[in-house]
Amino acid sequence: MAKRLVPAFNRILVEKIVPPTKTNTGILLPEKNNKLNSGKIVAIGPGIRDKDGKHIPLSLKEGDVVLLPEYGGTEVKLEEKSYHLYRDDDILGTLHE
Template sequence: MERCMRTRPHVSGVARVHKNRTHGITSSSCFFKRVQFQVVSPSRKNHVLARPPPLHPLPSQTDMSLRKLIPLADRILVQRILPKTQTAGGVFLPETKLDKPNEGKVIAVGAGGRKADGTLIPPSVKEGDTVLLPEYGGHTVKLGDEEYQLFRDEDLLGKFT
């Protein structure tokens, strides 16, 4: 919805003026304090319409994926490796016949756990390792379009070499 900004002073704060031709009507547009104004009629140059400022959305999931999640303590961020959907012979398997993925790639590792006396226990895996995951458990985290799982170091079943 456009509203008239005729009473607002805009000449002194004009940053730039653009000339454009739309449907055979010449009009000018200018910017005042980061708001674009458009002169609708060449004969009525003091009648200016202001476009509403764009709505800035809240941080989207895509923005969330740009941030890196660093697990705390002995937690490990893992992305499950999806099983192959095609056999060696070229036959595509339906999703109902696929096993739940129990392998994952370590994306990020926390600093490690603490013993009762306060000494640090280093994590048993590092970033990039392929690990064997339990069938259930973990905390699901969705960053952007990707889905990750947070596990404790002691919950991981093994590490592939």
């Protein structure tokens, strides 16, 4: 049975995007210092409540590609895959093509 993590409150589960190190034909690519620290959202929490009890949903959705902070997040391993948990307000922005 596959495990599925549903984040609590305003947390977001992200799978980091690792740029390829070589091409399909086996040519090694040089590492670039200006690569973006990005990831794809795989699960989101339900949101939080304000002091009056009003529900505040998250501004992001599953499938969004986001820009992540250089440090932070909690690493989580599920079935040999590595993910990171962030709070909604830790995400720096979304990336669009």
